[in-house]
Amino acid sequence: MAMKLLDPSNEAVPVARQTAPRPTSVKGKVAFLDISKRRGDVLLDRLQEALEQRLPGVEITRYVKPTFSKPAPIELRMEIRQNNDFVVEALAD
Numbered sequence: 001m002a003m004k005l006l007d008p009s010n011e012a013v014p015v016a017r018q019t020a021p022r023p024t025s026v027k028g029k030v031a032f033l034d035i036s037k038r039r040g041d042v043l044l045d046r047l048q049e050a051l052e053q054r055l056p057g058v059e060i061t062r063y064v065k066p067t068f069s070k071p072a073p074i075e076l077r078m079e080i081r082q083n084n085d086f087v088v089e090a091l092a093d
Contacts, residue, residue, distance in 0.1 A: 003019065023086075026055055026058060026086060027058060028058070028059070028085035029060075029083060029086070030051070030058055030059065030085065030086045030088060031060075031061055031063055031083070032044045032060055032088050033063045033064075033065065033088070034062065034063070034064045035068045035072075035091060036064060036066065036067055043090045044062065044090045047088065047090075048060055048062075061084065063079075
């Protein structure tokens with residue numbers, strides 16, 4: 001089944017992108033990135049509880065962007081990439 005994803009960053013100029021291959025399982029280190037929007041931390045708290053119950057052995061590390069209105073600093077992105085196998089980003093209001 002074909003899936004159409006829209007990039008909300010600039011609707012005036014749509015860009016064709018391919019989704020990354022999905023893993024068959026989640027194991028190892030998981031980064032939780034809170035983008036600093038209101039209640040994003042609550043979403044991540046609940047998700048962390050669920051993952052820890054369902055996926056024992058998964059190691060979750062929390063990160064926070066300085067502001068939701070700008071991309072994460074390159075240093076933060078590099079740290080997340082170097083130290084984790086998966087990333088979950090919280091968007092909530």
